Amino acid sequence: MKHKDELKREAIINETIAIVYAKGFVGVKMAHVARKVNISPSTLYVYFKSKDDLISTIATELLKNITEISQNQLNTNLPYKLKFKAIWLFYINFGVNNRKEMSFIHQVKQSPYFEMIPESLRNLKSSFVLDLLDEGKREGLIKNLDNKILSALLESFLNETVKLIDSKTLKLNEEDTNTMFLLAWDAIKN
Incomplete structure (x- = not known):
């Protein structure tokens, strides 16, 4: 062997x-x-062992790494809006600096390969975002909408922000990322 x-x-x-x-x-x-x-x-x-094993292993490792890094970036002592912004900025920076990996993850999420990722990891990644949304709802800071709706809205803003930076319509700087964050925040805040 x-x-x-x-x-x-x-x-x-x-x-x-x-x-x-x-x-x-x-x-x-x-x-x-x-x-x-x-x-x-x-x-x-x-x-x-196979193409399925290759793709699902890569997806699993990428999701695990992204989730661990983003959780480590989260400062739980910050006020909610700043905590939310820190995670927002992490995902923008990660998306811009890891285009191929993010594209891979997006494609996996839209395919049967997503079901091959261990459920515990899929749930961990989801629960991280859902817990943050639930915290905002409990504090009365964000709209009391279904988390799937809020997640879809935020993911759309994040993806489009990364695309605008990639196309040079926006810059990866404090002013432009703050503008996009405030637009996303305005969409979900109470």
Whole structure:
């Protein structure tokens, strides 16, 4: 049995993310990924059992990392609006600086691969945002709407803000990100 090399594993993951960014999941062919990272297809299968395993493993690891980092960024001692803004800025910065990874996650969320991610992780990521929304509702600071509606609204604002920064319509600076944050805040505040 071949031993796993962490650098090869990372190269496989990075190449897969790049392919999905450029072509979507349909572009991921195991033999092509292996060729791009200069390994044989049989070596690739030492790391990942199948295309489904490859994609779901990458998605799981990305979601876990994003969730852990965002939770570590959260200063629970801040007033609610500032706490909310800190998370907002984290996701804007992460989205701008990790375009391919964010595209990968967005595509996974819209596909059957999302169901392959452990439910505990899907729930953890969701509960983090839902807990923050529930806190705002309890404090009477945000509208008492269904969290799915609030989450969809905020995710749309975040995604579009990242797109506007990518297209150079907005800058990744305090003024423009604050403007977009205030628009999102105005949409949900009580």
